[in-house]
Amino acid sequence: MTASEQWIAFLTILRKEIKRFTRIWIQTLLPPAITMILYFVIFGKLIGSRIGEMSGFSYIEFVAPGLIMMAVITNAYANVSSSFFSAKFQRSIEELLVSPTPNYIILLGYVMGGVARGVAVGLIVTVMSLFFTNLHIHHWFTTLFIVFMTSVVFSLAGFINAIYANTFDDVSIIPTFVLTPLTYFGGVFYSINLLPEFWQQVSVLNPILHMVNAFRYGMLGISDLHIGMALVGLTVLVAVLFAIALHLLKTGKRLRA
Amino acid sequence: MTPADSIPALSIKNLRKTYNEKLEALKGISLDVMPGDFFAMLGPNGAGKSTTIGIISSLVRKTSGTVEVFGKNTDTDFSAAKKHLGVVPQEFNFSMFEKVEDIVLQQAGYYGLPRKQAEIQTEKYLKQLSLWDKRQTPARMLSGGMKRRLMIARALVHEPQLLILDEPTAGVDIELRRSMWDFLREINAAGTTIILTTHYLEEAESLCRNIAIIDRGTIVQNTSIKNLLQQLNKEVFIFDVKGNLQHLPVLSGHHVAQIDEHSFEVEVEKGQSLNGVFAQLTAQQIEIVSMRNKANRLEELFVAMVNANKNEVQS
Numbered sequence A: 001m002t003a004s005e006q007w008i009a010f011l012t013i014l015r016k017e018i019k020r021f022t023r024i025w026i027q028t029l030l031p032p033a034i035t036m037i038l039y040f041v042i043f044g045k046l047i048g049s050r051i052g053e054m055s056g057f058s059y060i061e062f063v064a065p066g067l068i069m070m071a072v073i074t075n076a077y078a079n080v081s082s083s084f085f086s087a088k089f090q091r092s093i094e095e096l097l098v099s100p101t102p103n104y105i106i107l108l109g110y111v112m113g114g115v116a117r118g119v120a121v122g123l124i125v126t127v128m129s130l131f132f133t134n135l136h137i138h139h140w141f142t143t144l145f146i147v148f149m150t151s152v153v154f155s156l157a158g159f160i161n162a163i164y165a166n167t168f169d170d171v172s173i174i175p176t177f178v179l180t181p182l183t184y185f186g187g188v189f190y191s192i193n194l195l196p197e198f199w200q201q202v203s204v205l206n207p208i209l210h211m212v213n214a215f216r217y218g219m220l221g222i223s224d225l226h227i228g229m230a231l232v233g234l235t236v237l238v239a240v241l242f243a244i245a246l247h248l249l250k251t252g253k254r255l256r257a
Numbered sequence B: 001m002t003p004a005d006s007i008p009a010l011s012i013k014n015l016r017k018t019y020n021e022k023l024e025a026l027k028g029i030s031l032d033v034m035p036g037d038f039f040a041m042l043g044p045n046g047a048g049k050s051t052t053i054g055i056i057s058s059l060v061r062k063t064s065g066t067v068e069v070f071g072k073n074t075d076t077d078f079s080a081a082k083k084h085l086g087v088v089p090q091e092f093n094f095s096m097f098e099k100v101e102d103i104v105l106q107q108a109g110y111y112g113l114p115r116k117q118a119e120i121q122t123e124k125y126l127k128q129l130s131l132w133d134k135r136q137t138p139a140r141m142l143s144g145g146m147k148r149r150l151m152i153a154r155a156l157v158h159e160p161q162l163l164i165l166d167e168p169t170a171g172v173d174i175e176l177r178r179s180m181w182d183f184l185r186e187i188n189a190a191g192t193t194i195i196l197t198t199h200y201l202e203e204a205e206s207l208c209r210n211i212a213i214i215d216r217g218t219i220v221q222n223t224s225i226k227n228l229l230q231q232l233n234k235e236v237f238i239f240d241v242k243g244n245l246q247h248l249p250v251l252s253g254h255h256v257a258q259i260d261e262h263s264f265e266v267e268v269e270k271g272q273s274l275n276g277v278f279a280q281l282t283a284q285q286i287e288i289v290s291m292r293n294k295a296n297r298l299e300e301l302f303v304a305m306v307n308a309n310k311n312e313v314q315s
Helices: A003-023 A030-051 A059-089 A093-097 A103-129 A140-164 A168-184 A197-204 A207-220 A227-251 B049-056 B078-083 B100-110 B115-128 B144-156 B174-189 B201-207 B225-230 B275-283 B297-314
Strands: B010-019 B023-033 B038-042 B064-069 B085-088 B162-166 B193-197 B210-215 B218-224 B234-241 B256-260 B263-269 B288-293
Touching: A003 A059, A003 A103, A003 B100, A030 A059, A030 A103, A059 A093, A059 A103, A059 A140, A059 A168, A059 A207, A093 B100, A103 A140, A103 A227, A140 A168, A140 A207, A140 A227, A168 A207, A207 A227, B010 B049, B023 B049, B023 B064, B023 B210, B023 B218, B038 B049, B038 B174, B038 B201, B049 B064, B049 B085, B049 B162, B049 B193, B064 B078, B078 B085, B085 B144, B100 B115, B100 B144, B115 B144, B144 B162, B144 B174, B174 B193, B174 B201, B193 B201, B201 B225, B210 B225, B210 B297, B218 B225, B218 B297
Parallel strands: B038 B193, B038 B210, B085 B162, B162 B193
Antiparallel strands: B010 B023, B010 B064, B210 B218, B234 B263, B234 B288, B256 B263
C-alpha cells in the first residue's frame, strides 16, 4: 500500500469510529456529562463549600481538572475496548484483517478513535464545569500534551484488553476493578499531601496520579509531584503499550485461527 | 496467451495446517487456478475447504507451505496479494448496526480507494446486486439473501481479479440462487477469476469449468468438470408408471429395482440407448408417464471419490 492509500485506510477507520460513538451518543457522550454535573453539584458546591480551600484553590477549582481527566480516561478506554471487541465478536474485524491495511494503521485508527472520544468527552465536561467554576489554563502545552497522551495510553490499554477478551464481561472487568479504583485514588478528589507519608509513597506508584497531577498543573499551576516524570512516563508508556498491541496484531492473537 | 496469463491467479504449494498441534486440517495440498477460470472446491464438511480459504485470505495462520495470488506471495508481498483478492465468507461478518452503504464504502477505504472512487464503485455494485434501495438500511434489517449479496458487493468494491466465495448460496432460495449464478457468470465473463466452494453439486456443475475435490485435508481429484463427468460409466433413471406397478419389468441388459408401487429405477450404461428400454417396457405393456435422472451426476462421483478416499485412509 502506498502512503496515500494507508492514509485513506486510516481515515476510514477513524471516521467509522467517530461515527460509531456519535451515533450512540446517548450511551457515549451524554452519561459522562450527567455524571460530571452530579460530581460538580455534590462535591463541588454542596460538600466542597464546607471543605474550603485545597492547595490554595477552592475545592471545586481543585477538583475540576481531576474530573475532566477521569472522564477522558474512562471514555478513551471504553471506546476502544468496546468497539474493537464488538468488531471481534461480530467478526466484522475480518473486513480489516483480509484487507491490505497494515497492522499499525489498524492500531492507529482505533487508538485515534478512542482519543477522539476521550477528547470530545473531556471538552463536554470542561464546558459543563464552566457552569460551576472559572477555569484557566496555566500551561497550554502541558495541558494538551497530558490530555492527548493520556487518551492514547488508555485507548491502547483498551485495545489490548479487547484482544484478550473472550466475553463482554472480560471487557468490563478492567474498568471496574482496576481503572475506577486507580482513578479514585489518583488524586482526583484530594491532594496526596493530605495522606500519611506511607500512603503518599504508595500513591506515587499509581500512574493515574501522575497524569491527574500533571493535568492539574497545566490548568492551575500547582503540583504535588515532579511534572517531568509524568511527561516522560507517559511517553514511555505509550511506546511500550503500542509495541505490545502491535505485536498482538502481528501474531494474530485471538484474531486469526 | 500473454505472459501475465501464464501466472496462476492462485497458486498453492504444499499447504499444511495443524490446529493446536493435533488436528491436521490440511495435509500438504497444492493447487493452481489459472486466470479467468471458474473453479469449484468441493468436499464434505470438515474437508479443509474453509481452512484453505482462511489461509488464502490470512484469517487462518498456515503451518507451512506457500500461497501466491497472481504471483504475489501472501507472506512477503501481502499488500499486493490482498489487493488482487476479494473474499465472501460462509458466515455473515459485518457489523449488524452499520448501514449497507457504509459497510461497502468502508471496505473500499481499507483498500485505499479515494472517497470519490469508492462512492462510484459502491453505487455500481449495490445496484448490480439490487441493494441500492437498501443502502441506508442497517445490515441487521436485511433478509438472509440480501446479507449474502451485501457480502458479495463488499468483496467486489475494490474490483479484485480473484474472487473467492465460500458457499455463497447456502440457505438462499432457488430464485435468488439462480440470479446469483447469473451475476457470477457475468463477472467471470468480464475477466474475474472465481473460486467457489459449495455443497450444491449442481451449482459446481452448472457454473464451474474446473474442480478440485478435497477430503480429509487432501485433494483427491483436480481436473475439469468435463473430464470428471466422463468418468461416470452409468446413470440411474427413475420411471413413473401410469397406475400401479403390477410387476417389476424385466429389462435385458439393465439392472432394475422397484422404488414404490408407482415407480422403478433402471441402470443405464454410458453410451447405451434408452430406445431399447422403452421398447421392452412397451412390449411388457408398462405405460410410462414420466422419467427423471435419479441423482445429480456429479454427486454420484463425489460420493464415490469421498468413499474411496475414506477406505484408503482406513486401510
